[in-house]
Amino acid sequence: MTDPVSGLIYVFIFPGFLFLFIYALFLAFLDRKIAARMQQRVGPPFFQPFADFIKVLGKEVIDPAGVDRVVFDAAPLVALAAVMTAFLYVPVTGNSPLAFQGDLVVVLYLLSLPTLVLFLLGWLSRNIFSAIGGIRAVTQLFIYEVPFFLALLTPALMAGTWSVSEIVLWQQKNLWFVFLQPIGFIVALVGLQAKLERRPFDIPEAETEIVAGPWTELTGRRLAVMDLTIDLSLVVGSALVAALFLGGPLIPWAIAPAWLEGIIGFLLFLIKTLAVLLILSSIKVATGRIRIDQLNDIGWKYIAGASIVQVGIVLVMNYLWVYA
Amino acid sequence: MPEVVIPIGPHHPALKEPVNFRIIADGEKIVRLELDLSYNHRGVEKAAEQRDFIRVLPLLERVCGICSHSHATAFAKGIEEIMQIGIPPRARYIRTIIAELERMHSHLLWLGVAAHLIGFDTLFMWTWRDREAVQDTLEEMSGNRVHYNINEIGGVRCDLTPSQVNAALARLPLLEERVNTYVDMVNSEETLLIRFRGVGRLSKEEALRYGTVGPTARASGIDYDTRKDDPYLAYSEAPWNVVTDSNGDVFGRTRVRVRELQESLKIVRFCLENLPEGPIRVPAPKNAPKGEILSRYEAPRGELAHFIRTNGTDRVERIDIRTPTLANWTSVAMCLVNRNIADIPVIVAAIDPCLSCTSRITLVDNQTQKAGVIGFDELIRRYRSRNPEEV
Numbered sequence: 001m002t003d004p005v006s007g008l009i010y011v012f013i014f015p016g017f018l019f020l021f022i023y024a025l026f027l028a029f030l031d032r033k034i035a036a037r038m039q040q041r042v043g044p045p046f047f048q049p050f051a052d053f054i055k056v057l058g059k060e061v062i063d064p065a066g067v068d069r070v071v072f073d074a075a076p077l078v079a080l081a082a083v084m085t086a087f088l089y090v091p092v093t094g095n096s097p098l099a100f101q102g103d104l105v106v107v108l109y110l111l112s113l114p115t116l117v118l119f120l121l122g123w124l125s126r127n128i129f130s131a132i133g134g135i136r137a138v139t140q141l142f143i144y145e146v147p148f149f150l151a152l153l154t155p156a157l158m159a160g161t162w163s164v165s166e167i168v169l170w171q172q173k174n175l176w177f178v179f180l181q182p183i184g185f186i187v188a189l190v191g192l193q194a195k196l197e198r199r200p201f202d203i204p205e206a207e208t209e210i211v212a213g214p215w216t217e218l219t220g221r222r223l224a225v226m227d228l229t230i231d232l233s234l235v236v237g238s239a240l241v242a243a244l245f246l247g248g249p250l251i252p253w254a255i256a257p258a259w260l261e262g263i264i265g266f267l268l269f270l271i272k273t274l275a276v277l278l279i280l281s282s283i284k285v286a287t288g289r290i291r292i293d294q295l296n297d298i299g300w301k302y303i304a305g306a307s308i309v310q311v312g313i314v315l316v317m318n319y320l321w322v323y324a
Numbered sequence: 325m326p327e328v329v330i331p332i333g334p335h336h337p338a339l340k341e342p343v344n345f346r347i348i349a350d351g352e353k354i355v356r357l358e359l360d361l362s363y364n365h366r367g368v369e370k371a372a373e374q375r376d377f378i379r380v381l382p383l384l385e386r387v388c389g390i391c392s393h394s395h396a397t398a399f400a401k402g403i404e405e406i407m408q409i410g411i412p413p414r415a416r417y418i419r420t421i422i423a424e425l426e427r428m429h430s431h432l433l434w435l436g437v438a439a440h441l442i443g444f445d446t447l448f449m450w451t452w453r454d455r456e457a458v459q460d461t462l463e464e465m466s467g468n469r470v471h472y473n474i475n476e477i478g479g480v481r482c483d484l485t486p487s488q489v490n491a492a493l494a495r496l497p498l499l500e501e502r503v504n505t506y507v508d509m510v511n512s513e514e515t516l517l518i519r520f521r522g523v524g525r526l527s528k529e530e531a532l533r534y535g536t537v538g539p540t541a542r543a544s545g546i547d548y549d550t551r552k553d554d555p556y557l558a559y560s561e562a563p564w565n566v567v568t569d570s571n572g573d574v575f576g577r578t579r580v581r582v583r584e585l586q587e588s589l590k591i592v593r594f595c596l597e598n599l600p601e602g603p604i605r606v607p608a609p610k611n612a613p614k615g616e617i618l619s620r621y622e623a624p625r626g627e628l629a630h631f632i633r634t635n636g637t638d639r640v641e642r643i644d645i646r647t648p649t650l651a652n653w654t655s656v657a658m659c660l661v662n663r664n665i666a667d668i669p670v671i672v673a674a675i676d677p678c679l680s681c682t683s684r685i686t687l688v689d690n691q692t693q694k695a696g697v698i699g700f701d702e703l704i705r706r707y708r709s710r711n712p713e714e715v
Contacts, residue, residue, distance in 0.1 A: 039449035128330050132352075132665065199443055200515065208441045208669045211336065288515040289443030291666040292352060 007097070015092035015266075017084055024231040025049040027277055031234070034281040049231065053224055061220035066126050075117045075124070076218070076225040082113035083232045090239045091248045092269050093262045095165035102162040107240060108149060111195065114229050115141045118204065121226075122214035133213020136292055137204035140194060143299035144201070148191025150307035151184040154314045155244045164240070168248035178245040180317070183310040185245045187303055189276070192237045193283055194295075196230060200287035203295060235273065238280070242272035327355060332668065343677070352665050357657045369643055376638040377403055377477050377612070385471045387645065390433065393419075393426045394623035395645070396475045398630040401556060402619030403477050406612045406634055413558075413600040415479035420558040421492075421595045422465065422474050424588040428499070429458040430624035431581045431588075434676045435506060438578065441669040442519040447509065454502045461492045479605020489596050496593055503585045510575075510582050520575035524659035524671035527572060534655040538626020538648045539584065540675045542568045543576035550622035562594045574674040581676075611638050623648055625676045649677045 010016055028049040036043030063069055089096050089103040096103075115137055122134020155177045156162050159170035171177060178185045194201040205213035218226055242248060249265030249272075290298070330347040346358040368387055372380045384399050385392035397419055404411060411419075432455040439447035459469045465488055466472035466481075474480050510516060526536065531544035541548050549566040551559040567583040569576040612634040619630040626648030635641040652675035659671050 039446050040453055041449055128328060132328075132330070202443060203666070206443065206666065208443070209666050285446050286515075287444065288439065288447075288519060289666075290515075290518060291664055293664060294518060 010097060011088060016088065019092075020084060020087050020232060020235060021228075024228070024235045025053065027234055027238075027273070028231045030274070031277060031281050031284075034278065035285050038282070038285040053228060056224040056227065057221050059220045059223075061222065062217075064126055064217045067124055067217070072121070072124055073222065075120050076222050076229065079114040079117040079229045080225050080232070082110040083229050083236055086110035087232070087236045087239070089164055090236060091165050091168050091243050091250075092239070093249055093266045095168065095250075099163050099165035101166075104152070104156055104162050104164050104167070104244075107164065107236075108152060111233065111236060111240075112141070112145065114233060115195070117229075118214040118226075121218065122204075125214065125217035127217050129210040129212070130214050130216045132210050133204045133216070136210075137197070137214060139292055140197075140201065140203055140295065143295055144191045144194035144303070147187050147299070147303040147307035148195060150304075150311055151187035151191060152240070152244055154181050154184045154307075154310050157311070157314050158318060164243050164248075168243050168250055171247040172250040172252055176245065176247040181245070181310055181314060183306050183313070185241075187307045187310065188241050188245065189279055189283075190303055192241060192276075193280055194299075196233055196237060196280075198280065199284045200290045201295065202289055203292050206289055234277070234280075238273045238276035239269065241276050242269065246272045246275070248272075330665070347660075347665070347668065349665055354660050354663050354665060354668070357660050359653065359657055369645060372643045373640055376610075377640075380640070380643075381475055381477075382471070382473055384645075385473060388647075389470050390430050391426060391623045391625065391628070392471045393422050393474065394621055394628050395630075396473070397423060397557075398619045398621035398623075398628055399632065399643070400475045400477055401621065402617045402630050402632045403612055403634070404608070405619065406615040406617050406632070407477070407609060409478055409606055409608055411479045412603045412606060414483075414602045415604045416558050417595045417599050418465075418474065418480045418484060418604065420562070421484075421592055422462065422472055423557065424591045424595075425458055425462050425465075426472075427624045428585055428588045428592075429455050429462070430676070431585050432458065434581060434624075434673070435510075435578070438574075438670060438673050439516070441673050442516070444515055447506075447513075447516075450502075451506065454499065457495050457499055461495055464488055464491055476605055476608075478608035479603070483604050484599065489599060493593070493596050496589060496596075500586075500589055503582065503589060507582045507586065510578050516578070517575065519670060520578055521571075521573065523574045523663065523667050524656075524674055525571075525573040526655055526659060530658065531572070531655065534658060535651050536626070536655045536675075537651045538623070538676075539577050539580045540626065540652050540655060542566070543580045544572040545570050548627075550620050550627050554620055556621070558595055559591075561598075562591045564591050574670055577674045611636060625649060626651060649675065652677070 012018065026046070026049075029044065029046050032048070033043040033046075063072070086107045088098050089107050091099075119134040119138045119141075122130040122132075122137065125131070125134075155167050155171075158177070158180065159167045161167060161170065167177075193199075197204055205215055210216075215223065215226065247268075249269040251264065251268065255261040255264065327348055327350050330349055332343075332345050332347060334344045348355045348358070368383065372383055375383060380399060381396045384395040387395045432451045436448040436451035436455070439445070439451070462472060463469045465484060466474045474482065526534075526540070526544045528545045531541050531546055536544070536546075537548070545568055547566055547568050550556075551564075552566050564587045567580050567587060569579050571579065614634060614636045616631070616633045619632060621628045621630070628648055629646040631642070631644040631646070632640055633642040656672055656675055656677075659674075660668060663671065
């Protein structure tokens, strides 16, 4: 990145933090609206997530007795910062100017942080519901994280690079990974759903069992920031899946003016993330919550198994065609 | 992880009504359960002793919002039996229609709540939407959605016009179609099966030993339904079957309830189509002769028993209400042991607890095997001895 002004614009305005914020609230609205229509409800107006955010932000911040206030305040911000940073490496209009070899690992690592923060919050809250929720969050992390990582690393294996942007470039030259690695795509979607703690994986915050899990003692701006973090994770996660499996914002043909290519790339980004969201919302509506022991069974028996099979298939394909 | 105590209630998102129990858990496994009933004492029985029969009926409807007709009918049935008056056939049919519509809306509500408790909100929204058709019918017939207040001693308060009957009949095909959908869903929807199967299992012997009633007992294979065993209203005339199931778990209880919806629809259709002509009430005397009666009624949650003692005046000397939820509570405590924390809400919900019905104090002393009701002074004395610092 040569020009510092365009760099700053990239990080802070478009397609950086400001766009991310707006798009996250829009996706949150769309998620709720789709779910509502499928459940024969009316659903919220489009500004509802924003209104909720402002409202919760303005509420009183309550410190549970005996809580370490500094850590309790800082933890949600750490999660927010991690997710926002992760977004900078995901291609939106074209390739990310910040891309480097191995940014895929960084993105995955940063996306794991909110879960750890949730565990920390649950542990700090000094509340039995929060503690159980926090433990469940970490248990769940250990179950879905392995297949999720394996599924997202298989495109890297085949493309021979650890950079999200270069994986997108590889798909531009060859074929989308959703056709080459359908099992990996499904595992990635399931893992993303589990990472975002959406049904059927909302075990850590199951409201009818443990009130709100780690969220129970969060109030005011802490709750607002944590809610926003999950909304942002939805964007980053679906953008990541779109980039790794659906070819990202690039098309196989060159288009004359660069700005037009940028706009088309951006539109492709919107369409693909919305498609991923539609799948995630459908899963959410069509299922109930499973138990943590059932998730343990399903996760290690089938989801992890499927991802390992996918890795094996990719290795064979690499041996036969890609590097032959 | 060492044993932890998880307080559930009196205020908890999974509970719509106040009950208080403490779960002692080892990690995600429940070791035991400490039930603390009667958080909320309302004094309904005492209030009922101080009103004449006409005013008791609306009071008893307020014992419970969901089964309001059950309480009023059980009471009216008992008083009519003491007075030895028979109500006209048309009144019997109208009471039956309301009773079965009430059972339908209660079961649909339960199905939605059970789905919500396992996080399956789609079914929750759907059943509650379809429940509106039942509620609309009830509102058309009685003027109210919840407290129908259709009963009077000696008959019913208002008649059904032909247009009301036709409107109700017109709604039945839609309900039948939706109920059939739910029967299919309960039997085949993976997300329900995975959470309901094998959860909270009660064998037939256990169900008998803990004195369960209603769908809880019938799901364990006990063929026990007051409507068949001790027929009242129009149940001996309408064509219907007692629904039982052999599973004995939450899955079985769900299956019993959805199939009871089908049976209720059959009864409602029969009663609407064969509504006898004639008066809707007979004049009842003001005072009831001295007597005692145990009036049994199959409420949506199971057998409801009203013990009524009259003393020749226009008031009851004593009324004791034994609600189905109270009969089923012990089985819940037994079902929960060794289960997962995540199963608590759905096991508790599987008996369809109606806590507002149940919260009245009866004390059973374990050592002396004596049961009795404790008075207000005694209550205060016990409270003070337990919480000396608050006095």
